[in-house]
Amino acid sequence: MPNDRPNSTVGAPSPDEVLALPEPAGQERPAEVSPGLGASRKPAIIAAVVALVILVALIVVGVLLFNNPPAAAVLRDIFIILLGVQSIILSLLMIVAVVAIIYVALKLYDLVQFVENELRPMLQRVDDTIRTVHSRTVFISDTAVKPVIEVMSYVSAVKGVIRAFTRPRK
Numbered sequence: 001m002p003n004d005r006p007n008s009t010v011g012a013p014s015p016d017e018v019l020a021l022p023e024p025a026g027q028e029r030p031a032e033v034s035p036g037l038g039a040s041r042k043p044a045i046i047a048a049v050v051a052l053v054i055l056v057a058l059i060v061v062g063v064l065l066f067n068n069p070p071a072a073a074v075l076r077d078i079f080i081i082l083l084g085v086q087s088i089i090l091s092l093l094m095i096v097a098v099v100a101i102i103y104v105a106l107k108l109y110d111l112v113q114f115v116e117n118e119l120r121p122m123l124q125r126v127d128d129t130i131r132t133v134h135s136r137t138v139f140i141s142d143t144a145v146k147p148v149i150e151v152m153s154y155v156s157a158v159k160g161v162i163r164a165f166t167r168p169r170k
């Protein structure tokens with residue numbers, strides 16, 4: 001038998017034949033990057049090392065402050081002052097944010113009022129104008145254009161009949 005492999009289709013290339021096909025001219029295969037164990041663990045290792053360094057630094061600072069109470073008191077006072085300044089700054093920023101939100105809400109209210117009071121009547125007048133133009137167009141079509149077209153079609157039919165009887169025969 002030409003195909004001794006089980007579960008294979010007739011005429012389909014084997015995996016070895018597919019790999020052996022030449023590359024089309026002018027195209028290069030992109031470099032394949034296989035994710036290895038080191039590549040997937042690298043960010044986790046870096047994060048663990050950074051966390052460990054920070055933890056060791058905090059422990060060292062804690063021990064130094066425990067052994068030197070006057071420096072700890074000064075550092076404590078500095079942090080209390082910084083927290084107070086931070087809370088003042090955050091309060092001011094929140095007040096600015098609330099004022100900005102109120103301003104935007106008022107502008108949105110003004111926009112809604114403008115649409116209600118100015119644009120809606122304008123759109124109503126435009127709608128009335130379009131309905132008037134449509135009704136006049138229908139009226140003119142029914143009373144003037146349609147009768148003229150009917151008369152002209154009868155005249156054309158009569159001309160055709162007259163031409164058919166008066167035309168010389170060949």
